[in-house]
Amino acid sequence: MTESDSDVFSLPDEADTHDHDYHQLVVVLDGHTDFDIQGNSKQLHTGEGCIVPSSDGHAFAGLGDNRIMVVNLPIPPQKSITDQEYEIVSRLFDRAAYFQLNPRLQILASALSGELEQYPDDPMLARACGNTLLSSIRHQIDNKEVRLRGNQLDIDKLDQFIELNLSRRVHIDQLANFCFLSVSQFHERFKERTGITPHQYLIRKRIERAQSLLSDGFPPIQVAEMCGFSSQSAMTNLFTQTLGITPLRYQKQHPKY
Template identity: 35%
Template sequence: MPSVIRKIPLDTATHHHAHDYHQIVIGLRGQAEFEIEGLGGEISALSGCIVPANHVHYYAGMGNNQQLILDLPAQAPALTGFQHELSHLFDAPRFFTLDDPLRRYLDFLLHELSSLAMRTDNHQSDRLAATLLGCLHARLTNGAEPSQRQRLDLQRLDCYIEHHLSDRLSVGDLARQACLSEAHFRRRFREQVGISPWQYVRRKRIEAARHLLDDSRLPLTEIAALTGFSNQSALSRACRDTFGHSPSRLRRTVQREGSQVAQALASPPLSS
């Protein structure tokens, strides 16, 4: 399936959708606003954004605007074969600005787009798209490996998990925080952290539950609910798997040790 290049204005009303092909939008005139899976930004002339396939995005034109839009199916010639590395441009949404060489290439692309040869040659769109993608890839990735190009912000993810620990967190929820598709997020997370996102969230849940067991007198059912376990039995299984003891046993051990420390502090010192 070939790439498609078109020039259109965007409606000034806000719309949203997702599609099964990648997209690059470059401003030619006026301005437009985009929000791609939570990542927001504004496009003006000679700046643009990358919209990965299946990412929900909101968009609206502002006044008299015109955009150059490239629709790029995953199996388009511009993204396959020896050019398959260019598909990494769509690992995550992002905004960019064209430098001087790319602005000159954009002028050439627009000239070709208006020519008769472009309308009669079904392969010219892919040739033009491949050159643009190659130049963007060189500028936005700097030749780095995928895992080095954009490391996950674990501090942000930890904060999100902490504030939603009692909710039914999904990998999709975390992927949206990183502005990645779920598949890319799973792969990049395991590369960076060494375990799956689900294992990471489970570890955060059990750490929070142990803290509440040690430092509070909350009932076990409430601790289970606050830390995202489906019920007290699920919390008990997790404690046995991780610490080798039930929650009640862990709590008694901490209380006994605390009592012994308190008694030692309260005992009068031995006279010499």
Template identity: 25%
Template sequence: MNGSQEQRHIYYDRDLEIEAYQLSGIVQKFPNHFHEYYVIGFIEGGKRHLWCKGQEYDLNAGDLILFNPRDNHYCAPIGGELLDYRAVNIQSGVMLEIAKEITGKDYTPYFTKNVIYQSEIALSVAEVYEAILMDMSKLKKEEALFYLIEQILQEYSVPFEKIEKTGPNKQTKMLCQYMEQHFSENITLDDLASMIGAGKSYLLRSFTKEIGVSPYRYLQTIRIERAKALLEEGIGPIDVAGMTGFSDQSHFTNYFKEFIGLTPKQYQRIFTDA
């Protein structure tokens, strides 16, 4: 299947404040990265090899995928098979509101599994996607979304506070904070190494082990996440490229499509189109 037969769609629903995401006929690899939001998706067709937080999975049609914010992951096709994939992307604030409505208390969900093979919950994801795509009534969309989240909270979620997560050490946290604050600048490995008084080789090994992605991937992921927010505000891709530290629009477009699956302009249209 050639590029003209690929289907890449994201729909933003203003009632639910979530994204419905579809990739169809895709052979593209996705690099090691993470998102700042929850992802609930499923394989509709094709096969994929997924790496997530040090674990590997072979995915087939009907398999459910759950990513917490900052769960690092990457994937590649198996045997050249084309990927058909649907998902809903839910910002943390929206997820917290839904979880509180369902549980009656402040609840920060943490998905305990990243992959559930042949899950019936995939049908509920498809129902939410179709409700958004068909622009059904707000009642119908909310009902479908709440039903989906309730299923996952009951079966595959615990309060975030109950997860034993030591987190990165003080030095690594400092490096992350620095890159998040200076993402538009030309940060070098020497800059980062000098901050913690360590060699570059040690920095690369320790950072990647604790965060799950290399310093370069971390910086590029932060840049892409910031770029998405600027595009959603209506700022042009050329300006966004400069504001987020990319050398030119061509590099920005290539990286954005590699991470998101869409060009910056395609992504922006879901917020600017009527």
């Protein structure tokens, strides 16, 4: 794919307006941002993003805590890019657009951003991460209808998505979308496959992570937040109902070291 570079950072609360002579792909990793491209404005949330063609004026501002990943593509392209690759990029950036990543690409964007933050001064890594994300998003945008063909329940991949987002509020419709199923189809197939409902499965996953974190010595109030419970008391109630023991007593009886 084309030579590009990428970066992860937060947008300031103060709005800024500019344009530039390179294409730009923006993905919101966490939080919320405001974007306006040539008068077409939209508030972007986690997992959403936009395509900004070169020289299209745009304004942006962060809304509280936020993290975005930006991929910049120079125009004209680097010499290493082929004519075919240039044509693909040109079609993708033919006009400004907003998009929402499917859950699989949210996992990818999160993983790539983690690598960028781990090694911020590695230009080869920045190019590789940028090209990977760009190519994957291009396939999603080009194949919207094709993506509906899946209709399969891959528990292993579903677990990866749940584990990545367990500290947040995971909605059943997100899980259904991840499997390319309607909510009713997902609920039916999930229960057939696992014997429990998706909601019960999420609770089990939260309890399992809470057990691990408590054994690691994390305080219960922090464990509740890390496991996506609405409060420590909510975790305590569910934990006690499920295991017959309070989180604090469990922690005392099951130290990892």
